[in-house]
Each structure stands twice: as structure tokens, then as C-alpha cells.
Amino acid sequence: MAASSLCAADPGITLIGMGTVSGDALDLSGLDGDICQRDDDTNCIPRATLGGFGSAITYTGHDNVFLAVPDRGPFDGRTSPRVPYINRYHFLHMVVDVGVPYPNIRTTLLDTRFLRNGNKRLLGDAYAFAADPLDALRFDPEGVVVGRDKTFFVSDEYGPSIFQFDRDGYLIRRLPVPPKFLIGTPGGDVDEAGNSLEIYPNKNTFGRQANRGMEGLAITPDGRYLIGIMQNALIQDAGLNNATPPARVGLCNRILRMNLDTGFTQEFVYVLDSIAQGRGVNELLAINDHEFLLLERVNRTFVPTLPLTAAEPLLKRLYKIDLNKPGLTDVSSNATLPATAAALAPLNIVPVDKTLFLDLLDPAYKIDATRTIKDVIAEKIEGLAWGPDLADGRHVLYVTSDNDLSQALPTKIYAFAVDGAAAKISYQPQQLPKRIFPKGTVEKALGK
Numbered sequence: 001m002a003a004s005s006l007c008a009a010d011p012g013i014t015l016i017g018m019g020t021v022s023g024d025a026l027d028l029s030g031l032d033g034d035i036c037q038r039d040d041d042t043n044c045i046p047r048a049t050l051g052g053f054g055s056a057i058t059y060t061g062h063d064n065v066f067l068a069v070p071d072r073g074p075f076d077g078r079t080s081p082r083v084p085y086i087n088r089y090h091f092l093h094m095v096v097d098v099g100v101p102y103p104n105i106r107t108t109l110l111d112t113r114f115l116r117n118g119n120k121r122l123l124g125d126a127y128a129f130a131a132d133p134l135d136a137l138r139f140d141p142e143g144v145v146v147g148r149d150k151t152f153f154v155s156d157e158y159g160p161s162i163f164q165f166d167r168d169g170y171l172i173r174r175l176p177v178p179p180k181f182l183i184g185t186p187g188g189d190v191d192e193a194g195n196s197l198e199i200y201p202n203k204n205t206f207g208r209q210a211n212r213g214m215e216g217l218a219i220t221p222d223g224r225y226l227i228g229i230m231q232n233a234l235i236q237d238a239g240l241n242n243a244t245p246p247a248r249v250g251l252c253n254r255i256l257r258m259n260l261d262t263g264f265t266q267e268f269v270y271v272l273d274s275i276a277q278g279r280g281v282n283e284l285l286a287i288n289d290h291e292f293l294l295l296e297r298v299n300r301t302f303v304p305t306l307p308l309t310a311a312e313p314l315l316k317r318l319y320k321i322d323l324n325k326p327g328l329t330d331v332s333s334n335a336t337l338p339a340t341a342a343a344l345a346p347l348n349i350v351p352v353d354k355t356l357f358l359d360l361l362d363p364a365y366k367i368d369a370t371r372t373i374k375d376v377i378a379e380k381i382e383g384l385a386w387g388p389d390l391a392d393g394r395h396v397l398y399v400t401s402d403n404d405l406s407q408a409l410p411t412k413i414y415a416f417a418v419d420g421a422a423a424k425i426s427y428q429p430q431q432l433p434k435r436i437f438p439k440g441t442v443e444k445a446l447g448k
Contacts, residue, residue: 009364010357012422016396017096017415018367019105023407025050027090028112035085038078045074045407047083050109053090054400054411056144056154056217056283057383061432063442065110066092066385066398069154072124072140074405076211078188085124087115087139089152089169091437093446094387096396096415102367105413110437110445113169115139115154122171126158126188134174138186139163142382143217143228143283147260150436155228157213158186162226162258167436175226175258178265180234180335181214183207195245199235206236209248214256215382216284218292221428227292227323228256229270231280238339248275252337252344255352257323267332268323269351271341272296277314285384288428290324293357293384293397301379305406313374316381318358318399320425325353357423358416360399378403378412386429387415394419395427 031047052070059066073085091110098104115122120137128138143155150167153175159182162175183204189197196210197203208214208230215231233239233250240246255268272279277298285293297316304310329350331337338344344351360381361374383400390396394417403409420427 009362010359011424012419013358014417015365015373015414016098016417017105017413018102019096019107019413019415020103020410021050021107021413023051023403023405023409023411027088028109029086029088029114031086033083035074035083036080037075038080041080043075045405047086049074049405049407050090050112051403051405051411053092054383054413055380055402056141057385057398057400058144058146058152059385059387059430060091060146060436061430062435063437063439064093064095064388065437065442066094066387067144067146067152067436068092068383069141069144070405071142071157071402072126077124077126077140078190079125081125081127084128087122087124087141088112089115089144093442094398094413096387098390098417105415107413108445110442115141115165115169115171117171129186140213142213142215145217145219145226146430146432146436147219148223148431150434152436153217153219153226155214155217157208157211157215157231160208160214160228160230162214162217162228176263177214177256178267178332180206180236181208181230181254181256183235191245193245199240199246201246204235207234209233209235209239212248212280215280215282216294218284218286219430220286220289221430222289223431224260225289226258226260227284227286228258229281229284229294230254231282232272232275233337233339236335237337250337250339251275251341252339252351253281254331254337255323265332266330268328269331269337269344269349270294270321270354271344271351273315277311279315282380282382283384285386286430287320287425291320291322291425294319294321294354295381295384297381299379301377302375303409304379305404305409308379313361313377316360316377317356318360318384319354320357321352321354323352325350328352360414373414376412377401378409380404386427390417
């Protein structure tokens, strides 16, 4: 492959790396055998498939080690009840070799561990309910951040909920999410077209939309606040219309800010550009204690997950938002929100502003002599993480894809160098004095 050329399009931002992890790679879980689709026992993948980890990834603050959490597993959580998908997380060593030919991001899997509630493993199974909700094992991870005390937090789309785990994967506590975010009748069944029955009004009239829960999770650099964002509007926030089946229409997403010391929460409004092409918010990443990068994207690509067909992606962008905006409205007391930005003003609701930070589809971002990122970008760009700074002081931003554990699709990773002054950000790295993963184990895995 030709030598990589460093490509800049957005002010202060340069594409410096690209890498992939094969869709048929295996993790270090030690699991044997296959896991199959619930209604088609001929459609199976190995239980130890290393995939989906680009859905949620975060830097541990040390030794180029990242923590990544796959979501609910293959087949949209509709797996055989005999062998459900066991929720897990991975420690990865990841570096970008700046200035050498693409692919130039090296990824080494260090360890795979299971997520647990007591002595039971959490499951991606859409039907893993329990009479006592506190005993339920049903879990769909979508966002992850590392805490101050060698723990980590995961946002769950099934709830939505936020769980805190110790570094060995044992559940420490559930952080309470305001009731308006929760649906009353969760379930795993779908209609003939594959739509979740959760979206039908005879099932739910409030709470998150099906498969559109707390998709993004960030933590402030001091570790005091968690900030979560919904992928799309809540049902009662004009999220769905009255069609059969209901279709997504609402543009006003809720942001939840939670003080980890007191439990106090606030809610703010983020307005999507549009709802076309399955658009939604997929990740949130702290720049400092009040500014954040937010990933908004469509679910279209020229290289889709089968059986979907190829279609031109029209938007995959990172926006910058500021929760210190003067006059920003806390909508915690608003039981409902309107469908559009124009309808917010008469209600005296001021949403967050959004400023374009990085357009992943910009033709300036070339991966070789003839192709750009747009030509090969995955359907589900879902992960954002800062890495260690470069020697010249620029910050490294990693962007990852969720391959849905497809054996035919690799996980794709992009690296961008960010000049803080030129990009107009004041980046503050997270304060993580303690290692969550031992340095000696990293060195052993790398043969040092």
C-alpha cells in the first residue's frame, strides 16, 4: 500500500492513522462452541468472537491501554436461549505509527473479562428478564468511561441505565436514571418486519425508543460528573408518530448530567439535524469539564452489514457542545418536549448549541491515492476516545466502528491529531492517577 499522507480538512485536525481488526478474530474469553440466532439455528458465530468492541471505548489513562465494551452481541440480542451472548469487556493496547503506510494503527488484545451481577454473568439476551428487576441479567452496553478509583461505568440501552463495575467486572451499583427515561413494558419480540414491539403504543407511551437508549456516556476530567445522551428523542418527547408501525420523528434528545458525589441530575436538550437515514447520536466525549464532542450519524454506508444494501452516507459528524452556555434550560421538570427546535422557543426552552468539529465524510480525508474515508466508512461509527498526546503536543482522537460481531466486517479505527489552538478547544485529560490494568501484564503481552 502506498505511504500514508497526512490529511487535514477541519481546522486543526489531521487524519494520521487507520487500522482494522478482522471480523473473524477471537477474544480471550476462553468460550468454546457457537452462538446462534434465536429463530435460525443455522446462522451462528463462535461464542468467542472479538467484535462489537468499537461500540464503546475509553482510554484508561496509562500505557496506551484502552477499555472496550461490546454491546448486546449478535442478532440484535435475539440469540438462542440455550446459548445466550455473555456480556464482556476487553483491555486493548493501541498505538498509531504516525507517518507510515496505512494501516498504521496497531491493536493488541490484552485480556477479556465478563460483566457480572454477583455470581451471575450479564447477558445480551433480549429475554433475560427476572421477577425482581435487580436480578435481571439483560444488558446492552453502549457507552463506557473509567472512574477515579479503578472502576468503570457503562450506560445500558435496554434500560436505559448506568452501572458501575470494579475492574474485574463485578457490578458495584446501579445509578438511578429519572423514571421518564424508562419504558413500562420492555420485551424482546418483534413484528413481521423486524420492528421491536416496544415501539407500539399498546406497549409503551413513554421512555426510550426501542434500541435508541443511552447511547453516549462521558465523564468530566475530574471524575465528578457523568453525562449521558439518548440516541433519539424519548417517546413522550414526540419521538414517534402515529403510523403503524410508529416511525421516528422527534429531533429533541435529552442529555443527562449526574453528580457522582450527590446523585443530583440535570437534563438538557440537544437537537438533531434531521431524523433521515436513521440518524441519531452515538457517542459523547469530554473535552473539559463543560465542553464535549458529540457524534451524530446516519446508518448508511457503501459497505453495509448484510442483508442491508449499500447506500451513500450523508452525515457522520462530530459536533462540539457546551453545557456552560448562558441561559441553557434544565428540562428536568418538563415531562414532555416538542418534536422540533422551532417549537422549543415558545416554551422558553434553550437547547445546547452545536458547532461542527469534524466531518468524517470530508473528501480531504484520504486513505489512499483514490479513496477517502467516506468510501469505506462503516455504517455504525460509534466509539470516541482520546489517546496519549503526540510528541509535538497534539492530542490524538480515536474513532471506532461497531461491526455488530459480523464475521465479514472488520472493526475500523481512525486516528486524528488535534491541534487544540487551531481547533479552538481547551482539552483537559482525565485525571486517572491509578492504573486499572497492570503495567507488567501489558509489557508481558507485548513481549517486553
